Amino acid sequence: MASPPAPPRLWKRAAGRGALALAGAASLVLGLLTPAAADTFVSDAVTSDNLTHVANVPKTETMSDFNSDLAFTGDYAIGGNYNGFVIYDISEPEEPRIVSEVLCPGGQGDLSVSGDLVYFSVEYPRAGTECGAPSTSAADPDGFEGIRIFDISDKANPQYVAAVRTDCGSHTNTLVPGKDGEHEYVYVSSYSPSANFPNCQPPHDKISVIEVPLDDPASAEVVDTPVLFPDGGNIRTSGCHDITVYPKHDIAAGACMGDGILMDISDPAAPVVTDVVRDENFAFWHSATFTNDGRTVLFTDELGGGGGAVCTEEIGPQRGANAIYTIDGPGSDPELEFEGYYKLPRHQGTTENCVAHNGSLIPVPGRDYFVQAWYQGGVSVLDFNNPKRVREIGYFDRAPIDEDRLVLGGSWSAYYYNGYVYSSDITRGLDVIKLEDNRFRVAEQVHMDEFNPQSQPEYRPGRGHGR
Template identity: 80%
Template sequence: MASSPTHTSSPRSRRSRLKRGSVALAGAAALVGGLLAPSAAVADQTFVSDADTSANVTHVANVPKTEAMSDFNSDLAFTGDYAIGGNYNGFVIYDISAPEDPQVVSEVLCPGGQGDVSVSGDLLYFSVDYARASDECGAPSVPTSDPNGFEGIRIFDISDKAAPQYVAAVRTDCGSHTNTLVPGKDGEHEYVYVSSYSPSVNFPNCQPPHDKISIIEVPLDDPASAQVIEAPVLFPDGGNTNTSGCHDITVYPKHDIAAGACMGDGILMDISDPTAPVVTDVVRDTNFAFWHSATFTNDGATVLFTDELGGGGGAVCTEAIGPERGANAIYTIDGFKGKKKDLQLEFEGYYKIPRLQSTTENCVAHNGSLIPVPGQDFFVQSWYQGGVSVIDFNDPAKPKEIGYFDRAPINEDRLVLGGSWSAYYYNGYVYSSDITRGLDVIKLTEPRLRPAERVGMDEFNPQSQPEYRPGRR
């Protein structure tokens, strides 16, 4: 690897403008090519929200995107007092030690498409699904038909949050649209499940059929030697008509289970051996267009799948589309307390936001997480320009909205892609990654959700679910 990312860093004022500078930083695996240092800070101003919210939801902060991260914001991961936001240009590290006044600590410029992120200690895993001329951060884009193009996972050392270091790159078939962290059981390794799809005979590194995932093994004492060790086929008999890989996988290591959202199929897996996942059930739904993501309840007995009808770019929260398309589907897991190989999914009900959106707002079910109220099932979820929805699904057959955050259309006259890509609960607040408007911080004041404030997490990857317990902060 010949070069590494360009960094930007900023002081506590998020309103600072950045200017180009340079600094040399030594690293065993990489060299930092440049540093963008901030100019003098602008005085803080009173934050005024531009969102409509329910009475039990308060919009407390927004961190606008900088020029360096002018492309689309995507997913989030959390470690300690930091949130890490993916972007099609790279990633941003935010200091959230004061949640109502978050600050940009650094920005790593390393384009490669969606930029899905997972964090593990000092390591950050970053998805690349747009082909680049090489694995270098500054490499230009190339056609997917280029046999030498790089797509896959980049690994960074983020022990210094102000100056992350590029450690390694691992090529995977069809690149990496999303990635899921799976802890190893020996304490010496961890694994990354890489999800990707849409093969073509014209793509030399993404040939059909692509009914598989890639599994990367990372030796914790030598992450630079990470490599693909398995590529298990999840659909040996072929998936549903449009299934050619998985969009996303959520694992629940405590229970050795995983749920896969695989385009035309929803699947349940036994991951007792994380290097050899076994599919135990496959479900299909005529109302689902694109199985997108999944979340387990804390007891592991229920799983909520999302349908990304229209690929995220469509206005599908309308009366014409109705309440059962572009929605969530909730399944209980039959046989959960029995043998993993016998687990089956049983459909319970749908949930879609009840607030109709305009035809100029892209809106559909997207990424969310549990709100950790012990013994209860509450969920916070992004809906692109449908905003953020707070959901009670204690009765999985009759889920209902109990709170919301919703902005006006970006453009009243035409459809413009934007809105909340991901909305996750972390240590007392909801953090929403808005595609165009930056990072939003939301406080929930609903009395039923107050017990969640006593649940603390040191690290959180929504696609690698922890078991939560009160009093851990």
């Protein structure tokens, strides 16, 4: 590419709603790659003394497009890609291997996992619901965008189950467990409507709520489209980018372009906005994470849409950063109170796209540690026990992909799971990082059977959160 690519969040309209063709039949590629053993692995990254880069699984030709987000179930990591998704066996974290790949284009491939089901976002209009359907124009009223559902009970042979259409498609999705044990819900975030798009009409000030009967996931359907911004919200808000839920506390935080919001999800089928905040330094409210006690929330600002080189001295420490808010007031009337910013302290070059992106808590009960992706800024480990004075305590950072021009790449998401950090690198594949720091020893006692970073569990020593 001779010039920086369009930011990922803009490709929805630039490519997905245009005529860019990513046709191809659904297919599976089984167990193609087993990386070298850990004792022969040589890292190309610079790390702090308390991190070790232990493995990398390069992308295959099937998944040659950009890697995106991650979810985890048992001994498996599932990685999204603009071409579909990959299932990795991480039972030996320092020797991960690809089990299968599902070729199913439709956008950045955001995903959630629930038992044997994968919920997969589609935001580029397709001519049909099946994986092999070619792209189509957003002006096509019969075009499909929304959620595809897959059965991954056989990890080597995932099966397509069903599709659910949602307005403006699905840029991201968030799994929300039901309270009756018979249903679960998927919150679908999307944005950028147009009067020219019959399935994405303005004002798009809402999300879609999909209800999934656990005994019949093929009958999943949209049960509500709650309006989150009845007054229209910020002038830059036309939907939400991402929502993180904390079911144990019946709360959710929404990153909604020009607004950050807090929601009551005590009825998961009908979320209710309880507070809204704005920040003149935030260009694009992108994602959110709660602390384990549910009293603090960290929002990220994706200044430049992920395609810009904004981790520079010129941009400064308050833009393209994290903003930390405490939650004050009673549960019925909470208020988000700003505490401070955190920006990657290691300045990156002008050819490195870098901005605050996806991360998760390191599960140390009673303490607040966070691991976070910064695209070509790499992976940062931070201490935000004092939300007014956040500091970096570890890092993983590669050299620029290209010293002479801005090329999109780097860590899209970095998450802690059962003793290791897994980083989905846009161009270089899956990285596995070992934390070697006494502050995180207790985290190794927290075992998770399943982990969707946007559906936060409550951590307790020696226990996971189950499903």
